[in-house]
Amino acid sequence: MPSPVLQLTGLSKSYGHGDIFSGISFEVGSGKTIGLFGQSGSGKTTLGRCIMRIEEPSSGHILMQGQDLARMRPGKLRELRPSFQMIFQHPEVSLNPRMTLADSVAEPLMVHRGIGMEEALREIAPLIRRVGLRDEHLARYPHQLSGGEVQRAVLSRIFSLKPKIVVADEPTSMLDVSVQAQVLRLMQDLQKETGVSYVFISHDPDVMSVMCEETLWIEKGKGTLYDRFGFLERVKTQYSGAVPT
């Protein structure tokens, strides 16, 4: 069996008032998607942020291709940063409001590869077309774009770095149903083309079952792993169905 791209063992996070989650373990293979499901406040976003080392886990290991991110020094972490990237829930605050879209999408390549704006834009041009943005979008500021357009721009930013893992924190929960379908399909296509692995965070069981082969259900700080079928069975028994799925 090929070794996993990402492997968590016994990951815990606590603040002063107690554990957010503890003993979280799972692994995800190349080109696969694992879901993190739970109610608001269950700690799924914090877990995603710990994987990214935006927050410090309290204990446990985060192995990315054999290297432990949880214990990595900042310098080394910065070197590896292009390999693991995150897409955030709120498109309206995902991009710097004072930068045009061209500046925003070129920025990661300029920072991580030390190249100039023109070269970065030349390199990212095919990806910009790939995510469905046009040249006319590049001169605009984030507030002049729709939520779906911003999430596409974020995807082109992230994928310019050829990441191995993307943590997607409810990337479509603020989008309407037709734009949601566009963005999720685009994510699936990019996965097929690049072999990226996703850690997909959502509270929508339908989206979960479409996107994820496996789902970690987080409840009271503990995680239980389900395959697609098992997950849907649990959803059926857990919720009374005031809103049918």
Added chain:
Amino acid sequence: MTLLSVQNLNVRFPTGEGTVHASRDVSFSMKSGEVLGLVGETGSGKSVIGQAIIRLLPTSASITGTIAFNGQELTTLQDDAMHALRGRSISLVPQNPSGSLDPLVRNGSQIGEIFIERGMEKKTAWEKACDLLVTVGLIPSDQIAKEYPHQLSGGMRQRLTTSIAIAENSHLIIADEPTKGLDYQARETTARVLSGIKTRDNASLLLITHDLYLAEHLCDWIAVLYAGEIVEVGPATQIFARPRHPYTQALMRAIPKNGLVPLEGQSPSLMAIPEGCCFADRCSCHSEVCKMIHPDLNQEPLIGGVRCHHPSCS
């Protein structure tokens, strides 16, 4: 009895770059006790209709058409008479709860001040506020009532604004995206609260949403909006079982359980509305006539209507 009748509503916003025609010739009516859902994508003009009814649009908006509520014309009503209707006869669950709550007022008082203004004792008002918090699933209500809005999650704030809207037994409640960003359980609670409105005497609900499951579950009638106009209207069961407009059909296919089929392309700019059918550029069934002639919404009683030259084509 007809509670609300909107006829030929047009809302335009002048901007530096041109006029945004956000709502175009929108007509519908609602009976007492009925739930009407306005569905469609972001920017289709759903919220503008709700804001026009309760008269909360910015003063720059130019509005034509008529909005009759209980036989009273709202577009020409004096400000103080409109003020008297708001919150008493017509309530709004606003889309942005964070911007709608006073950050310096305790959660309990946000609800309680409504009762105090009506002359209720402070203590009784506080108790009633706590009861309403329980109704929308915000427990322990005693503790939450003492907290401030910033101490609640986005979903909890959303339910707090819902509880404020149902505090008065309004005849009409306009709920603007009441489940946006809510998790599954919070969504169920909100759905239960909103369906409670249905069962109350003569209360009607205008549900503005892109949550199609919620719309299917709660609504008697659905109006589908695209580029500022109604493209299909009909009984909810029919819209979901047999959608006739190609846009409605595409919306249904985009639902995850129906295959997550994306609708490619973008809706037209509301500053440059095409001459013919607004959906023609994205429609697989379009013909020459669609590009040239704007289709009418051919309405039939009990069935509804569809604004399409080739309905049920796919």
